[in-house]
Amino acid sequence: MLIEQIAVKNFRNLADVNLTLQPGITLIKAKNEGGKTSLRKAVEIALFGDPRSAAAKVYQHQTWGQNSLYEIRLDFSADGKRYRLVRDFEARTSVLENLADGKKLTDKKRIEEKLAEILGLPTATLFLNTVYFSAEEMIQLKNAEELRKRLEEKLSGLDGVVVSKLLKDIDDHLSELTKGLKGTAKNPGPIRRLTDKLDALQAELREMEETVRQAAAKYAEYYETSQAIATLKEQLAIKETENEKYVQYKKAKEMWDNATARLNTLTDQLAQRANYETVAKQLADELTQIETQGQQIAAVVAAIDQALQTAAELARSRTDAQILATVLAKIAAAQADLEAAQTVLAGCVAVKPADVKTAQKLASEIHGLAQAGKNEGFVVDITPLTAALPTVIVDGEPLTNPAQTVEARASVEIELPGVARIRIGNKNADAAKRLAAERQARANLAALLAGYGASDPDELARLKEAYDQASAQVQAKQAALTALLGGHPLEHYHQQQAAWARTIEGQEQALQTQIQAALAAASSTGTTAPAASDLPAALAWLQTLHAALTDQRDKLRIQWRDKNNELQQVQGRLKQLPPADKLEADQKAAARDVFVAKVAFDDLNLPAISPEQLIRLEKEVADLKHELRDKEIAQAKLEAYLATVRYGIEDIETKREEIETCQEQLRALQEEVQVLSILKEWFSEARNNTVAKITSDIGDALLRYFNTLTEGRYNQVGLSPDLSPMVFSADKGDHVDIGSELSTGTRDQLYFATRLALIPAISQGKKPPLLLDDPFVHFDPDRRAKAFALLKELAKDHQILLFTCGDGCDAYADTVINL
Known part of the structure; x- marks a missing residue:
């Protein structure tokens, strides 16, 4: 794949960049924050980005201060064809166009498949772990597991099939088949379901067999119960016939006993009524005597109360008259004080x-x-x-x-x-x-x-101060006098004093009369009274007598209350008893009933039977009835149980056939598990052998590249199954710890060689471009020259884009672009 042109808008710090690229090594130079990393990242996002994604990282690459998102365009050629890839993140569209025939792909999945076919790197992870170099990421192989899966696609005989996927499918199928066998599971697998079903069927079979066995026993019990019921009915009929002749005997005897008991009760009630009436009359007479005595005492106490009340009123009047005299004396003194203060004020000068x-x-x-x-x-x-x-x-x-x-x-x-x-x-x-x-x-x-x-x-x-003090004294004296007068004129108090004198005189006269009347009333009690002329002595004697009579009156009230309670109780009992005429009539009727019952009993002429014998006979009949009832209840329960029996012998045979079918299905699934386990073991061994072969080939390339960079310092270098490089040091006599025992430059060179070695295997023969962002910062000049020699060799098949901020690499570049 050869990138011919790249155009970027509004991406990070690249507002608008359009570059034309050439084959070989192209050096892209810029200062720090000049856009090198942004351009390298733009290539990655162009190849693997998704404009329709709503992830936050999409917006992280937007140019600061711009309202619209970015657009990235790549023009490239591969396998003799030219393409144009446009990722418009603002419009949220992706377009891959074949420039020769104008055909366009816009579906995300189809674009990904086509780019994977061209690059040989179907995912961003594979891209970043192989052809995408930087000093910071050199020693990181992100998601080595994906690299392993990519290598496994070379498994011989299964072109396009990933062994790990096959193993995962086998594991998934085995897991689904055996789910729930080693513990509880919400949705158990078919083996567990069949095992549970088989356990349930066997439990149902045991239940059926137990039910049939119990039903057979119940049928035998039902026959025995029916026989017992028939025998009990015969015995009960005999006993009931024997007991029937004593029924009338018992009833007649009960009538006679009841009539006799009622006659005795009525006779007792008549006697009780006569006794209660006598006691009630006696208590009523005693209450009358108490009331008369109390009335006499009450009259004397009332006369004494009147005299004592008048004496108290006279004492209060005298006290009030004395208080009034004291008030008048205070008013006179206040008037004198006021006049003295006014005299002082008259002698003062009134200063304004x-x-x-x-x-x-x-x-x-x-x-x-x-x-x-x-x-x-x-x-x-x-x-x-x-x-x-x-x-x-x-x-x-x-x-x-x-x-x-x-x-x-x-x-x-x-x-x-x-x-x-x-x-x-x-x-x-x-x-x-x-x-x-x-x-x-x-x-x-x-x-x-x-x-x-x-x-x-x-x-x-x-x-002025002397005048103010004299004026204040006059006001204070005036206020005191006004307070004593209480809003009334002085004449008002003199009139009150005269009125109190008249009141006291009248009260003294009334008291004399009332004491004479009280002494006269007291003589009726049989006591000797003092002379009325000595008022204090007479009052003291009357107070003593009043206390004694009051105590006597209180005792009479208690006595009257107790007697009255007794009378009420007796009258209550009388009310509970029927009237005397009714009791007498009922007594005559009860005597008649006794006579009739005795005649009826005598007319039966039955042989005498003791109460014990009669009770024993009744008990035998009751016991037979109770036993018969229990048997009939047991028979009904047995009938109900037998009516609910759901299973028979034929049901047991059907259930056994169902269990055999389930056992056959379980055996088939167990055999499938065994076969899948064998396949899993075979595929695992084949995968390990194949991966070992591939990693061995990659390790040979790694050794060649690393020896070139280090001039053969380490002649034993390989790749572990997890794709980690391994270096053996002859000086140490053991493998070195790459992280701590190699220098930073040597470690970068080792991982640089590892990535170069991985590219052919991971891309599966495709020639993707290599993107390098200053990967040689830790290389010394000699090893940097050797690294560029390797790149020159690789540039024959791969386009190489080298991003740097310095001038030290210009001599090795075929093309130099300054951003």
């Missing part, structure tokens, strides 16, 4: 709060202005030299003693009589204004303080 604040503000303002005046004023020293003193006016005010040092804030005027008038003024124009303001503030403050008779703002504040 605003005036206090104004005075304090003016004082602060004066202090500030004075302080500022001192800082901005000036000093004048006046020293008279004669007896004549000058006239001095300082800040507009005459100075009484001009012979001194003066301080001025606005101006100083000095007049020397008959000599001169001198005026010294402050250059600060604001000084005079502040001086005037200070003097005005002092005048305002003096006028304000004079209105209250205060000397300074502090005294004014103290006057």
